[in-house]
Amino acid sequence: MLDPRFVAEHLDEVQARLAQRSGDFAAALVQVGVLAQERRRLITETEQLSARRNAANQEMAALAKGGDKEAFAARRDELKLLSEKVKGHEDLLKVLLARFEEQLLSLPNLPHPGAPVGKSEDDNRVVREWGKKPEFAFTPRAHDELCEGLLDFERASKLSGARFSVLWGQAAKLERVLIQFMLGVHTEQHGYTEVAVPYLVRAAALLGTGQLPKFEKDLFKTARGEEDPEPLYLVPTAEVPVTNLHADEILEPGSLPRAYTCFSPCFRSEAGSYGKDVRGLFRQHQFDKVEIVRFVEPSRGPEELELLLGHAEAILQQLGLHYRVVELCTGDLGFASQKTYDIEVWLPSQGRYREISSCSWFGDFQARRASIRHRPVAQGKPEFVHTLNGSGLAVGRTLIAVFEQYQNEDGSVTVPAALRPALGADVIRARG
């Protein structure tokens, strides 16, 4: 959520910066401006009335002690009216505050001033490339044509429909080994604390990270019985439970930065992506991901993003996978993010780079929504932290990249050196 005060006092600037995003927020902003003024007026009025009532009630206490019944009764009738007036104002204020917050929650984060301005992913800025495109003496195949029999979409469809997968044998094991490898690197080399969290969360958690209220259609929602007053949602990313670990907390001085890594399956309805990436593992309703999340001091935001990005890149480097880093332009930025780097891995069968990680700096946008604060100095005022997160990495897509970049002419796949001991094999072959 944006700072309500800042928005109210800098409507033009906010309008200009949001205009760089995709989507139209002009109308919502006008609403916010009007509501902000109305809010201030109503608060002042309500509080003045309450102050009057409070003072009068103290006189009542004295009268009650004094025992002057007539004066007490007369005053009481008068005060009843005042009390009702206060209640009326409080009700109005409650409604207005709810509307104000609703509008604010619908606004995305302001793009960072340094972010490249653009409309779509074509305007993203390439930051760097790492490694070399693998050369093949044959036409490279798509991942779902390699190691035949290990990736089973027919049976997945029987169980759950489209966009699910079943992995057999060495593919299943590779998935597990990749997870283990990634968690190992982040905990042992990058100083992250591993955490295991629930995969079903309340709406409040999704509100905190920004998936709700706007993107409910992208989520899987569960319900206990016909009418569930508090439905739970399947997590679309571990970002949600992990970031919200510190919701409604004030972290004591010296406790930042905090760095957590978490494996989780991720569930996404992929509404609106019909016809996109329908083949193979690339876009699934359920996929595995290792996430890295950082809670940091606001002044450290920029360096922390570079650090986090480096941690995600390290996985690809240790696997020897060719990739590039792009900085998202303002039009391609996610709802909650102010600055994002995507890591795109090279897929020989498609002849292009595809997203395998997204590393974002949210400023205090999520911290404000989830109320995650820290105390910079003992006895000092709490302030919002900055949150960052990134995929480190999407496991299924890493499996795709390994398959494709390490493929052999006979359809087998050479195992990257870093994974050989854990996998217990140098080559993965078609199912016998």
Add this chain to the structure above:
RNA sequence: GGAGGCGUGGCCGAGUGGUCGAUGGCAGCGGUUUUGAAAACCGCCGUGGGGGUAACUCCACCAGGGGUUCGAAUCCCUUCGCCUCCGCCA
């Protein structure tokens, strides 16, 4: 699922419906004392919001929501959470 109990500030723990945002203790912070430390003593020590350059001031919050009342931490209803006993169970 059945029966009972409990939810107060970082923690513990008071609080006959009327200056209670809340006594007290612990922890924390600052200071005095000390060669140093401990102890002792003094002071500070919740969050959000409104107004003000500021000093400061006002409002709200005693699990959440609703109600009674001139007035609610205190009474009533309700939801949630925790604990104990019984049942069921991976």
